[in-house]
Amino acid sequence: MSSNNPTIKEIALRLNVSVSTVSRALHDHPRIGLKTRERVKELAREMKYVPNAQAIFFKKQKTAVIGVVLPSIKEEFFSQAISGIEAAATQYNYTILFGQSHDDPAIEKRVVDTMKRQRVDGIIISLSKNTHKISFLKEIEMAGIPVVFFDRVPDQADVHKVYCDIYKSTIDMVNWLYSRGFRKIAMINGPSILTASRERLEGYKQALSQKKMKIDMRYFESTDLTKEGTTHAMKKLLSLKNVPTAVISFNDYVHMDATQYAHLQGININKDIAFVSYSNLSITDYTAYPPLLSVEQYPYGQGEQSMETMIRAMKEQHPTHQYYHEEVPATLVIHGTKHVR
Amino acid sequence: MSSNNPTIKEIALRLNVSVSTVSRALHDHPRIGLKTRERVKELAREMKYVPNAQAIFFKKQKTAVIGVVLPSIKEEFFSQAISGIEAAATQYNYTILFGQSHDDPAIEKRVVDTMKRQRVDGIIISLSKNTHKISFLKEIEMAGIPVVFFDRVPDQADVHKVYCDIYKSTIDMVNWLYSRGFRKIAMINGPSILTASRERLEGYKQALSQKKMKIDMRYFESTDLTKEGTTHAMKKLLSLKNVPTAVISFNDYVHMDATQYAHLQGININKDIAFVSYSNLSITDYTAYPPLLSVEQYPYGQGEQSMETMIRAMKEQHPTHQYYHEEVPATLVIHGTKHVR
DNA sequence: GACTTGTGCGCAATCGTTTGCACACCGAAT
DNA sequence: ATTCGGTGTGCAAACGATTGCGCACAAGTC
Numbered sequence: 001m002s003s004n005n006p007t008i009k010e011i012a013l014r015l016n017v018s019v020s021t022v023s024r025a026l027h028d029h030p031r032i033g034l035k036t037r038e039r040v041k042e043l044a045r046e047m048k049y050v051p052n053a054q055a056i057f058f059k060k061q062k063t064a065v066i067g068v069v070l071p072s073i074k075e076e077f078f079s080q081a082i083s084g085i086e087a088a089a090t091q092y093n094y095t096i097l098f099g100q101s102h103d104d105p106a107i108e109k110r111v112v113d114t115m116k117r118q119r120v121d122g123i124i125i126s127l128s129k130n131t132h133k134i135s136f137l138k139e140i141e142m143a144g145i146p147v148v149f150f151d152r153v154p155d156q157a158d159v160h161k162v163y164c165d166i167y168k169s170t171i172d173m174v175n176w177l178y179s180r181g182f183r184k185i186a187m188i189n190g191p192s193i194l195t196a197s198r199e200r201l202e203g204y205k206q207a208l209s210q211k212k213m214k215i216d217m218r219y220f221e222s223t224d225l226t227k228e229g230t231t232h233a234m235k236k237l238l239s240l241k242n243v244p245t246a247v248i249s250f251n252d253y254v255h256m257d258a259t260q261y262a263h264l265q266g267i268n269i270n271k272d273i274a275f276v277s278y279s280n281l282s283i284t285d286y287t288a289y290p291p292l293l294s295v296e297q298y299p300y301g302q303g304e305q306s307m308e309t310m311i312r313a314m315k316e317q318h319p320t321h322q323y324y325h326e327e328v329p330a331t332l333v334i335h336g337t338k339h340v341r
Numbered sequence: 342m343s344s345n346n347p348t349i350k351e352i353a354l355r356l357n358v359s360v361s362t363v364s365r366a367l368h369d370h371p372r373i374g375l376k377t378r379e380r381v382k383e384l385a386r387e388m389k390y391v392p393n394a395q396a397i398f399f400k401k402q403k404t405a406v407i408g409v410v411l412p413s414i415k416e417e418f419f420s421q422a423i424s425g426i427e428a429a430a431t432q433y434n435y436t437i438l439f440g441q442s443h444d445d446p447a448i449e450k451r452v453v454d455t456m457k458r459q460r461v462d463g464i465i466i467s468l469s470k471n472t473h474k475i476s477f478l479k480e481i482e483m484a485g486i487p488v489v490f491f492d493r494v495p496d497q498a499d500v501h502k503v504y505c506d507i508y509k510s511t512i513d514m515v516n517w518l519y520s521r522g523f524r525k526i527a528m529i530n531g532p533s534i535l536t537a538s539r540e541r542l543e544g545y546k547q548a549l550s551q552k553k554m555k556i557d558m559r560y561f562e563s564t565d566l567t568k569e570g571t572t573h574a575m576k577k578l579l580s581l582k583n584v585p586t587a588v589i590s591f592n593d594y595v596h597m598d599a600t601q602y603a604h605l606q607g608i609n610i611n612k613d614i615a616f617v618s619y620s621n622l623s624i625t626d627y628t629a630y631p632p633l634l635s636v637e638q639y640p641y642g643q644g645e646q647s648m649e650t651m652i653r654a655m656k657e658q659h660p661t662h663q664y665y666h667e668e669v670p671a672t673l674v675i676h677g678t679k680h681v682r
Numbered sequence: 683g684a685c686t687t688g689t690g691c692g693c694a695a696t697c698g699t700t701t702g703c704a705c706a707c708c709g710a711a712t
Numbered sequence: 713a714t715t716c717g718g719t720g721t722g723c724a725a726a727c728g729a730t731t732g733c734g735c736a737c738a739a740g741t742c
Contacts, residue, residue: 005460005484007728018692023730033690048480053458055728058399059697065438065459072424079420083413086441095455097406098439100427114436117394118406119346143346143389256627286597288629348698359722364700374720396698400727686741693734704723712715 006047015039026051066310067097067115069108069125071152076281077251077299078126081151084303085124092311094121101128109136116140122310127152129191129225134159146313146320150306151299155195160313162306162326166196166278169295169330170203170248171210173276176293176332177246178211182274186219186244188233188254197222200250200278219244223254230257238265245273252279252294259289280333296333347388356380367392407651408438408456410449410466412493416594417622418640419467422492425644426465433652435462442469450477457481463651468493470532470566475500487654487661491647492640496536501654503647503667507537507619510636510671511544511589512551514617517634517673518587519552523615527560527585529574529595538563541591541619560585564595571598579606586614593620593635600630621674637674 008022015022017036025032025040032040057063068085070078086096097120101108108128115123122145125137134154141147146160153161177185187204190197201220208215218240221233230249234257237244249255255277259269267273269289280294309324316322349363356363358377366373366381384390398404409426411419427437438461442449449469456464463486466478475495482488487501494502518526528545531538542561549556559581562574571590575598578585590596596618600610608614610630621637650665657663 009728019729020693020731021691023728024691027730031688031690036690048484050454050457050484052460052728054395054399054404054460055697056730058395058727059729061697063395068439073414073420073427074417074424076415076417076420079414082439083415083441086439095459096439098409098423098427098437100424113391116391118436119393119395139389143391260627283624283628286601286629287624287627350698360699361701361723362721364698365721368700372718372720377720393698396727397700399697400699400701402727684742687739689736689738691734691736693732695732696730697728700726702723702725704721706719706721708717708719710716710718712713 005052006044006049007052008049011040011043011047011049015043061119063119063121064094065097065118065120066094066307067099067112067118067120067123069099069101069111069115069123071101071103071126071128073098073100075253076283077151077279077297080299081126081303081306084300084305085307086303087300088304088307092307094307101131103128103130105131112136112140116143116145120145122146122148122314124148124150124306124310126150127154129194132193142319144318146310146316148306148310148313148324150302151196151297153195157325158323160309160324162302162309162328163195164297164302164328164330166199166295166297166330167203167206169278169332170200171207172332173248173293173295174204174207174211177248177274177276178207180274182246183213184219184242184245185248186221186237186246187248188221188223188230188237188250188258190222190250190254191224192222197250200248204248223250225250225254227257230254231261234258234261238262238267243273247273247275249275249277249291252277252281252284252291255291255294256287256289263289284335290335293332293334296331298328298330302328346393347390348393349390352381352384352388352390356384402460404460404462405435406438406459406461407435407648408440408453408459408461408464408466410440410442410452410456410464412442412444412467412469414439414441417624418492418592418620418638421640422467422644422647425641425646426648427644428641429645429648433648435648442472444469444471446472453477453481457484457486461486463487463489463655465489465491465647465651467491468495470535473534483660485659487651487657489647489651489654489665491643492537492638494536498666499664501650501665503643503650503669504536505638505643505669505671507540507636507638507671508544508547510619510673511541512548513673514589514634514636515545515548515552518589518615518617519548521615523587524554525560525583525586526589527562527578527587528589529562529564529571529578529591529599531563531591531595532565533563538591541589545589564591566591566595568598571595572602575599575602579603579608584614588614588616590616590618590632593618593622593625593632596625596632596635597628597630604630625676631676634673634675637672639669639671643669 008019012019012022022040025037073079099111137147148160150162153163223229223233249258275291276293277291278295280296284290305326349360353360353363363381366378414420440452478488489501491503494504530541564570564574590599616632617634618632619636621635625631646667
């Protein structure tokens with residue numbers, strides 16, 4: 001009936017011992033006699049005593065809570081990532097305080113502030129696509145809360161970060177297309193402020209020049225990741241007099257919008273034009289026009305790795321001069337043609 | 342440089358006033374003189390003072406944290422839901438402590454225990470599909486932590502719950518099919534322990550009997566929601582000598598597996614057999630065989646509503662005898678045939 | 683018998699903040 | 713001159729748990 005959780009004080013009172021004895025008994029302190037220990041544990045069980053983590057962590061100045069800030073959990077990539085983070089966190093007995101930035105830097109800052117107030121032990125963050133200054137996060141770090149960036153990471157070296165090498169996998173991707181005879185390779189890239197976009201672009205250019213192909217910027221389009229932006233980009237590509245024979249999309253969502261539009265324009269997907277992409281969403285197995293190939297970025301693995309890195313970062317003494325850069329390998333996943341028509 | 346966050350004590354020391362004065366000044370207590378108030382606030386800003394929420398909530402016996410337990414965030418339904426919960430929580434200045442059960446009752450219990458330790462102010466939970474006993478949650482409630490169930494809710498009345506009326510929408514769905522001339526209507530339902538499954542079954546039966554149609558249990562199959570389970574169910578339906586002309590799937594994931602298999606068996610989706618489903622996933626717009634119709638269950642809205650209900654539940658004095666049952670309306674969304682082939 | 687060693691337990695401080703109460707001072711009203 | 717009300721501030725307890733230190737008692741050693 002009592003709404004209040006029992007405390008060690010109440011146990012102590014009932015057993016006529018001191019609170020310190022109860023505390024030590026519950027922790028199996030060797031200096032506490034066996035019978036006392038048993039009596040305490042017995043009563044604790046009976047009273048359904050659950051230690052107050054708030055009090056413990058307050059005392060210890062630790063919370064065993066990690067803040068996780070993502071642009072949007074609606075994206076499969078991030079929901080997979082947080083799943084990995086949570087799995088690893090559970091292993092290390094940490095819990096997850098969760099916040100979304102919705103790609104809005106102001107909200108992102110507010111979420112981070114709340115987490116600081118909550119005195120999380122660390123923050124794992126994938127930056128909003130509109131965030132340019134990360135000074136507020138450096139401040140957090142200066143205040144003794146380690147920050148680990150993942151996937152959408154800043155360029156600078158003085159941060160902990162976990163990401164996969166899009167540059168390298170983009171080169172692999174272009175080579176794959178080249179080896180299959182494609183020469184007119186277009187790209188629908190994401191917003192240029194994203195590191196992810198820059199890496200795609202640089203990998204694209206690098207691969208082409210390795211093959212001694214000249215880079216035609218008319219084959220290079222961008223989208224703001226909305227359906228409209230992607231449709232517009234695809235429209236421009238289709239209007240070229242030299243229509244590309246292959247299109248690399250920024251990710252599978254862009255790919256879906258691009259192919260949907262292209263299909264409406266009478267293009268026979270992966271016949272007239274080959275489509276390849278990034279993300280390797282599980283859902284593409286069910287889509288009308290799966291990409292021939294998609295770069296798997298292992299969001300779950302990146303999430304796990306972020307948590308591992310966080311654990312190590314938390315062990316460093318403050319201030320750190322040791323920054324971890326973890327590169328998770330990306331791999332090309334070639335889809336069967338079973339559902340391609 | 343200092344890794345430690347400043348406290349009101351340090352501010353008090355520097356200003357030669359007491360901690361109580363600092364505390365009150367920061368809260369604009371009217372009995373503190375204007376100049377003192379200004380001096381305190383000025384210094385607080387200068388020292389980048391951030392109140393220690395741990396200490397405050399420890400003192401106040403409130404954490405402003407709501408625990409959210411979901412089966413798996415990888416499902417779009419739940420990632421949408423948590424998005425809604427988070428949005429509403431932010432409005433009320435609550436933050437979200439997050440955990441997944443992975444449909445495992447043991448993990449579910451462990452997650453809830455951790456949350457109790459953390460002294461969350463409330464728990465919003467969508468039950469694991471294998472959870473039969475919710476006594477551990479009633480205990481949590483007895484201990485003064487309100488529990489709000491959503492979507493996957495228990496049958497009993499003595500709980501707070503938010504859900505949508507699947508029974509009613511199933512009747513609408515069957516009527517929709519009936520009005521278009523379909524008479525051999527099959528169903529691939531989910532695990533029978535889920536309320537969601539029972540409601541679908543009952544709606545199905547009710548609708549058929551309203552139309553004076555006899556209920557043929559050969560048209561009724563179940564899946565454990567795995568691809569294999571669904572394929573098996575579909576296989577049985579296709580092997581009937583009286584093959585159904587319409588199939589109602591438990592949700593869009595089941596629908597995708599069912600139609601994928603049916604297609605491989607040479608069925609012309611939505612021509613030979615009409616397919617309808619639940620969830621109305623945004624992704625179905627891009628899938629090879631979208632359902633003709635899908636029941637929108639508004640996960641985001643259910644999430645928001647769950648948080649609203651939580652706010653109300655937390656206001657009730659303990660123990661409650663006032664339980665909230667919130668029914669979010671479900672609606673039929675009829676897909677165009679644009680991508681159906 | 684004095685000394686050491688080990689065993690079993692309690693006292694009290696501590697973490698950062700809030701808050702009821704008391705107190706001191708001041709001007710004004712009686 | 714006393715009382716009163718208002719204003720500005722400090723004291724100290726409280727929230728729940730942990731932990732260094734100290735004390736009391738018993739058993740063993742010389």
